[in-house]
Amino acid sequence: MELDFSTEYEFDLPKGYVDSAGVLHKHGVMRLATAADEILPLRDPRVVQNPGYLTIILLSRVITSLGTVPKIDPRVVEKFYSSDLAFLQDMYQKINAIEPVMDQCVCPECGHKFEQPVNFTSAE
Known part of the structure; x- marks a missing residue:
């Protein structure tokens, strides 16, 4: 079975x-994060001492190449x-975001077909 989505994404850093x-490196690749990428750094003493360090460790795990x-x-x-x-950080959030589950709908009045995100938190 072939994957129908990308697991690696190229980027070019704004500054580098x-x-x-003294060599400037701008072009790189980031892969999708795994559960381990998000869980294991939480045990790192640097993150325990300073939660802001989580970003540093996460990015070092998911950036697979840089120049x-x-x-x-x-x-x-x-x-x-x-x-x-x-x-x-923005790229990480975008590529690892959960895509909403879409429901195929039909307007009962006019018959127009459209997609609508499923709201799992509301019983409306």
Whole structure:
């Protein structure tokens, strides 16, 4: 069975990461997060001490490549410019968002067919 959705997404950082040799890296790939990506960092002492660090660890787990940087780890992500970090956080949210379940509907008065998101929290 072939997947009909993407699990990896390319990106270009607005500013870019500058490595220790002064090389600028902008193009990268982020993969979809797994349950482990979201759960395991919660046990990390750096996250326990500072919950804001969760973003750093999450991104270091899901960014699979960035230019020619050999390994993306928290030390690399810590050095991202804040605009790049915000860009990646937004991208993470978008690609890992839950898509709403859609219901096929037909207007009882005019017969017009349309889709509507299913509201699982309301009994209306």
